[in-house]
Amino acid sequence: MNRIKPVIVLCLLCSINIVFAQPKTISQKVEALLKKMTLAEKIGQLNQYNGNWEATGPVTTDVGDKLDAIKHGEVGSVLNIVGVKHTRVFQEAAMQSRLKIPLLFGQDVIHGYSITFPIPLAEAASWDLSAIERSARIAATEAAAGGIHWTFAPMVDIARDPRWGRVMEGAGEDPYLGSLIATARVHGFQGKGLGNLDAVMACAKHFTAYGAAIGGRDYNSVDMSLRTLWEIYLPPFKAAVDAGVGTFMNSFNDLNGIPASGNHYLQTDILKGKWGFKGFIVSDWGSIGEMINHGYVKDNYQAAEVAINAGNDMDMESRSYINNLAKLVADKKVPIQRIDDAVRRILTKKYELGLFNDPYRFSDADREKHVMNTPESVAAARDVARKSIVLLKNEHNLLPLSKDLNSIALIGPLVKAKGEMKGFWSLNVGDESQIVSLYEGMQQAAGKSKLLYAKGCDITDTSKAGFDEAYKTAMQADVVIMAMGERPDMTGEAKSRSNIHLPGVQEELIKAISATGKPLVVLLMSGRPMVFNWTADHVPAILYTWWLGNQAGNAIADVLYGNYNPAAKLPITFPRTEGQIPIYYDHYNTGRPAHGDKDVNYTSAYIDLQNSPKYAFGYGLSYTTFGYSNLKFSKKSMAKDGEITVTFDLQNTGKYAGEEVAQLYLRQLVSQPVRPVKELKGFQKVMLQPGETKTISFTINKEKLAFYNDQLQRITQPGEFSLMIGSASDDIRLQDNFFLSH
Secondary structure, three states: OOOOOHHHHHHHHHHHHHHOOOOHHHHHHHHHHHHHHOOOHHHHHHHEOOOOOOOOOOOOOOOOOHHHHHHHHHHEEEOOOOHHHHHHHHHHHOOOOOOOOOOEEEEEEEEEEEOOOHHHHHHHHHOOOOHHHHHHHHHHHHHHHOOOEOOOOOEOOOOOOOOOOOHHHOOOOHHHHHHHHHHHHHHHHOOOOOOOOOOOOOOOEOOOHHHOOOOOOOOEEEEOOOOHHHHHHOHHHHHHHHOOOOOOEEEOOOOOEEHHHHHHHHHHHHHHHHHOOOEEOOOOOOOOOOHHHHHHOOOOOHHHHHHHHOOOOOOOOOOHHHHHHHHHHHOOOOOOOHHHHHHHHHHHHHOOOOOOOOOOOOHHHHHHHHHHHOHHHHHHHHHHHHHHHHEEEEHHHHHOOOOOOOOEEOOOOOOOHOOOOHOOOOOOOOOOHOOOOOHHHHHHHHHHHHHHEEEOOOOOOOOOOOHHHHHHHHHHOOOEEEEEOOOHHHOOOOOOOOOOOOOOOHHHHHHHHHHOOOOOOEEEEEEOOOOOOHHHOOOOEEEOOOOOOOHHHHHHHHHHHHOOOOOOOOOOOEEHHHEEEEEEOOOOOOOOOOOOOOOOOOOOOOOOOOOOEEOOOOEOOOOOOOEEEEEEEEEEEEEEEEEEEEEEEEEEEOOOOOEEEEEEEEEEEEOOOOOOOOEEEEEEEEEEOOEEEEEEEEEEEEHHOOOEEOOOOOEEEEEEEEEEEEEEEEEEEEEEEEEOOO
C-alpha cells in the first residue's frame, strides 16, 4: 500500500499540471493553436472564397470544390452565404478539417439584413446618431441570427463627388460628421461586444481615400497631398479604430501611385503602427491580384509578396495567397513571422466570436425564425426612414397636406415601385411583400378612394407617350405628388455617372404637370445628389427621399401629412451642374476670392455659372421655423489647454413641433498652413414645441482647434477664430470671434 501511494500522488500532480497548463486567455489559446498548424493550414486561414450564392465581384470559377478545400483547411472565411441552413453546411465541412478551425462568414450587410433600412447616405442626412446606431444594431441582430459573423460595413469613405456611385454607401463629405457616424455604426454592429449572439464583427472600409477617385469614376486612381489625407480622409477610420472596430478592408484605388492593398504606409505604419489596430485587414474583392493591372507587380506571386509584407492579412477572392505564400516563405521573401501575425489576428477574432466553443452558435434555425422582421424592428425602420427625408422646398406652406383633400394624383415611374425602395447594396433576404411602396403608404394614410394614378413615363424613357394620361389625371386632383428619380442600379459600386441629371424625360414630365397649375409636390428618390434645376426653381414643394428601404411608403406618407415634421439636413453638397464638381463647403479661400455669385472680375469664379451650390451642406427645412439669438461666450480668450463655453437661445418660432439641427462651424482667420473657410465642429439636434426656447451650449477645446501642419504634426496655432452657428453651412445665424492665446 505504501508503494501505491506515491504513484497516486504523482498521478494527481501530473493531472494538476495538465489542468494548469491549459491555455486560459484567448492569446494563449491562439498561440497554442499556432504551434500545431502547418504552413499550409496557416495560409488557408488567410484565404477567403465566395460562396457563389450572390457575388459582389467577378465570380471565381476555377477554384474547384470549395467544400473540399475547406475540409483540407485551405479556407479561413467565406462570403455571400446567407441563412442558417447554408452556413451550417459550410461550417460542417470546416469541422472535418484536421484542426477543426471554424470558418468566418462574411456578408455585405450595408443597410439592413431582412429589414432594409435607408441607404447609409440617407441615414447620414438624419444627423441622428442614436437612430443610425439603432439601424445597425437591428441589422446586426438579424444578420447574426442568419448565420453571419462579419459585415463589410461601415463604409466610412469621405465622398465629395456625387458622380461616384458609392457615395450612397457612406456618410457624405464631412470628416467630423463622418467620424461620429462611423462610431455609431461600429457600436451598432458590434453591440455589447463580439461573442454576443446579436453582434457581428464590423469592417471599416475602404482604407483609404477611395471616395476621392479622380473624375468620380469607380476604382480610379487617387492623387492627393498627405496633409489632405490626414485632415479629411483618415479621421473616420481613426474613429472606427477608437470605437473598437474588428476589421478593416482595403480600397481598390492606388493612392499617390501605390495600390492600397500593397501600401505599407497605410496598413502597417499608420493602422497597425501609429494607431495600434489589433484586428485584421482583408483585401477588397480580388484587389491583391488587381495590382497586376495597376502595373505595380508583374504576377500573383509578386502581388502576394507585396500585399502580405505591406500588412494585408486576408485575401478576398484573388487566390494570390493560397497559390503563392508557401513558395514565398521558402524563397525567404516573406518571413514566417508575418504569416503568423496575420493568422494570429484572424484566429483571435474567431475566438472572440466564440466559434471555437461552438462553431454553430450563429446557426440556430429557431432564433433565425423569431428574430427577423419583429414589430419593433419594423417600427424602427419607419422611424429612421422618415428622419432621413430632407425638405428642400416648401413655398406657401404647401406641406403638410390637409386631411380634407378630396383627391390626390400620384404620378411618376416610382409611385408603385417596391423593390426599388430598397436601393443598392440591399440583400435579397426578406420578402418583397414586406416593402411598402409610396402608393401603399398613401393608401393607408389617405384611403384608396382619394388616390388617382398615372405612371407618365419609365425612369429612363425617351418617350412622352404617357404624358397625356398623366396630365389628365393631374387635372382631376386637388394636389399632385410626383415620385421621380433613379433606378437603384444607377447608384452604387461600379455605378458612376458622368451625367447626374434626372434620367430620361422625367423633368419634362414635371414641367408638363406643373403646367396644370395644380399644387405640386415632387419626391426625388436616389442614392446620390442629382441635378434638377428646373424642378428646384419652379416646383413649390420638394422632398428628397433617397432610397428609404422597407418602410419607404409609410415614412413618406408620415412626412407628407405632417405626422412627422422633417428635420433632416444634407450631409453632402448638391451641385448646380457637373461642371462644379468636386464641390464642398469646407474649401480654402484663394488670393482672389469671389464675393458673391456675380463677382467674376478676375476672381476665382465661373463666368457662366454661379459658384454657390444648389443646396449647401447642412441644408434642410422644417414645417416650422427657428430663431437663433443671445450668443454668449464664457470668455473671449482661451489658453492652449483651456476651453470656452458658448451658449445661445434656440426658439421654435412656428406653428409645429419640430427638431432643428443647430450647427457649429469654426474658422481660424490667419494660419500657416491656411485653414478652410469654415469647418463643422459640433451640432445638436433639438426638439422644440411651438414657442418653446432652449439654451444650447457648445464647448470649444484644443481638439476642435487642432489641425495637421505641413509636417503632418497635429498642432494648434494661437490667433483669432471666427465662430459661426446656424441652420446650414450657408445659413449662419450667429457669429462672433474669439482668441487662442500663446
